[in-house]
Amino acid sequence: MTERSTPASPDPAGYAAVHGDIVALLEAARRTAARSVNALMTSSYWEIGRRIVEFEQSGKERADYGETLLARLATDLNARFGRGFSRQNLQQMRQFYLAWPTVKICQTLSGKSAAPQISQTLSAEPLVQTSIDLSRLAQAFPLPWSAYVRLLSVRNEHARAFYETEALRCGWSVRQLDRQINSQFYERIALSRNKATMLEKAEAAEPGDAITPEQALKDPFVLEFLNLKDEYSESELEEALIQHLADFLLELGDDFAFLGRQRRLRLDDSWFRIDLLFFHRSLKCLLVIDLKVGKFSYADAGQMHMYLNYARQHWMKPGENPPIGLILCSSQGSNEAHYTLEGLSNKVLTAEYRTALPDEKRLAEELDRTRRELEARRIARGGDAEGGV
Structure with missing residues (x-):
């Protein structure tokens, strides 16, 4: 041989x-x-x-x-x-x-x-x-x-x-x-x-x-x-968190109607991207969700306020209540969920959404748990790759 x-x-x-x-x-x-x-x-x-x-x-x-x-x-x-x-x-x-x-x-x-x-x-x-x-x-x-x-x-x-x-x-x-x-x-x-x-x-x-x-x-x-599908260079962590968050909200009940993710909008010559867009059937309003892989800042609130103004003018339909904004932050040192209320002119709706939407603490805990699971998987994949060399 x-x-x-x-x-x-x-x-x-x-x-x-x-x-x-x-x-x-x-x-x-x-x-x-x-x-x-x-x-x-x-x-x-x-x-x-x-x-x-x-x-x-x-x-x-x-x-x-x-x-x-x-x-x-x-x-x-x-x-x-x-x-x-x-x-x-x-x-x-x-x-x-x-x-x-x-x-x-x-x-x-x-x-x-x-x-x-x-x-x-x-x-x-x-x-x-x-x-x-x-x-x-x-x-x-x-x-x-x-x-x-x-x-x-x-x-x-x-x-x-x-x-x-x-x-x-x-x-x-x-x-x-x-x-x-x-x-x-x-x-x-x-x-x-x-x-x-x-x-x-x-x-x-x-x-x-x-x-x-x-x-x-x-x-x-x-x-x-070119009529191509949108492509964004998102990090694996952010993409996975957005997808998991959409699944998590849909599992809470049939009040959340999923409308889209990575929804793009343009103001003047600048492009913006909303992570998730839902419609809440009980509240009869749009729910705009923005995920920040980092700590919450005043700039995040200002940007959400802009999103809500745009959604109210271009996406809200007759008979609906003003949209609600939800900013979710996930980082090593800060996990918080923040509802933006500037767009809510109806006081009754302001009181109702507190009970209709998920508890802020529960959302923060879910984000933290998901982030830790994803990081553990990434570390495990890295160990498997080294072992196979």
């Missing part, structure tokens, strides 16, 4: 070189994919905005007509393509076209080979053409859609143009752009006597500014555009 020869191990230096080359290739490919998706998405949204504006201009009583048009488009497009085409989103696309009109886009493309054909198409009679080469139009939008959304919040046209130019020149990420706008960089540099130094310092990125290809592709805008 012949012995099997042991495969030769690759040369360490040679393997490191080929491994490094492959990693660099994949990272470059993902960055290119993220840029391509963003450019196509942005050009599509600009074209949608253009068609909305041109359609409005052909109608009468533009203000009322425009609102009706956006509402109907939002309903029909969401039914056909999924989320991402709310009235607010369509209004944003309309504003995007108005801030970057056809003349400006044609000027941007004037130095590119695609300019003549695109310019001729965009200059055609409104609504005559049914298709356009989005890949060529995308050349006019080198920044990601998230950056243009942030720029739309800058009302001063000169400031907006300045931030757009500097974002392109310095290669700012969306986070860098957001930081510079929030710090009023345009206004500060206008008053500065040493503008060159300020511009040079603005080129430097800070830790946390860089966005990985994975983060770029998981941007909520991209997920909506």
Whole structure:
């Protein structure tokens, strides 16, 4: 019986070189994919905005007509393509076209080979053409859609143009752009006597500014555009606690009707995520639950208050009571459950919910027990892995 020869191990230096080359290739490919998706998405949204504006201009009583048009488009497009085409989103696309009109886009493309054909198409009679080469139009939008959304919040046209130019020149990420706008960089540099130094310092990125290809592709805008399922980089502990909490509340009785988890909402150009959303049949109100893997802070209460205001305006149906907020905190040193009462205008309901909802102490104990069980499983899995090596 012949012995099997042991495969030769690759040369360490040679393997490191080929491994490094492959990693660099994949990272470059993902960055290119993220840029391509963003450019196509942005050009599509600009074209949608253009068609909305041109359609409005052909109608009468533009203000009322425009609102009706956006509402109907939002309903029909969401039914056909999924989320991402709310009235607010369509209004944003309309504003995007108005801030970057056809003349400006044609000027941007004037130095590119695609300019003549695109310019001729965009200059055609409104609504005559049914298709356009989005890949060529995308050349006019080198920044990601998230950056243009942030720029739309800058009302001063000169400031907006300045931030757009500097974002392109310095290669700012969306986070860098957001930081510079929030710090009023345009206004500060206008008053500065040493503008060159300020511009040079603005080129430097800070830790946390860089966005990985994975983060770029998981941007909520991209997920909506591609109609992909939401993906969040949640920790295993938080995910398990949320799932267990949903099961725990449903086991308490049939008063809790589960409506969803990781429910997303957008305010201006910021995204938020509600961990759990229930409807309580006896109380006849929504129950908004937010889980914090850490200690309770005043910021948590302020954020919940914002959630309740949003839920009351957008999710509450006629005949229902105002929503209730429940903040659950789970950490090594602090386990507490806190009901947020700011949204409760009905005093009778305030008294009723104390008996209808689970006891705060019981919820805190359940969270603590679940957290300890999960950590014990994790430690056990780690021991099994070491033993199998």
